[in-house]
Amino acid sequence: MSETRISTKDRAADFVGALRRARNDRGRMAALRRGLIENPRLRLDAWPVIAALGGDPGNEVYVAVGALYASHPEECSAQNLGESCRRIAQEGGKDVAESFERRFRRLLACDGADDVVRQLRSWVRLAASKGIGLNYQALFGDLWNWTWYADSVRVKWARSFWRAGDGVLPSTTEVNTTSPAL
Incomplete structure (x- = not known):
């Protein structure tokens, strides 16, 4: 069988x-x-x-x-958690976006799924306070795969949170574009 x-x-x-x-x-x-x-x-x-x-x-x-x-049973069709976190950060305005970015970096730095869940509690409370839904099916899949594919999940969330070139979320880190003095 x-x-x-x-x-x-x-x-x-x-x-x-x-x-x-x-x-x-x-x-x-x-x-x-x-x-x-x-x-x-x-x-x-x-x-x-x-x-x-x-x-x-x-x-x-x-x-x-x-x-x-x-x-927080409100759902949305967001691609993944990174997109919902982005919407939460945008709701706070540019002044608050940096603190949400730091919080999002802490989420990405989690090792195990249990650490991720601890961080998610505050994100879900924020989503509820701002009336932003989550895609629970995508979240289920990402948490299910975290043990084996954590880096892939992190990259997927990061791509959704920081969309290249749109300038909506300021970067908290400055990139050094000058070459070092010799």
Whole structure:
């Protein structure tokens, strides 16, 4: 008997679809939000809901995406998290853009998916405060692949955040264009 392999894209679509259907169930959403709590005993409250939605409660990607979605269920068709972070930074104006850029650099510097999720909590709160949605299916896929392809995910997010040549987000680092004195 052969084992059926489910693609990451299908996993994401199935799980986020289940989250959408449960969106108005306040009890389930409250339990899912507890998935972001550091206390392991409270995090367990999210597990039965994740399992009921077809996810794997033992996989941190399901826990994280479920909890983040429950915290801010507004979605958008952004290409990836980098694009949503860019929109958040733009909402603050040019004076605030540099602090968002520093925050985004911290996100890119994360080693493990658990570090990324810790950073994502504040980005999701910012998105909620500004009425900016997230593409949870893309986020699911990126977190799923982080362990093996973190650099590719970082590059994808960075390209979306810093679009070359548009001048919308100022760079916080100056590039030295002069040659060093000999």
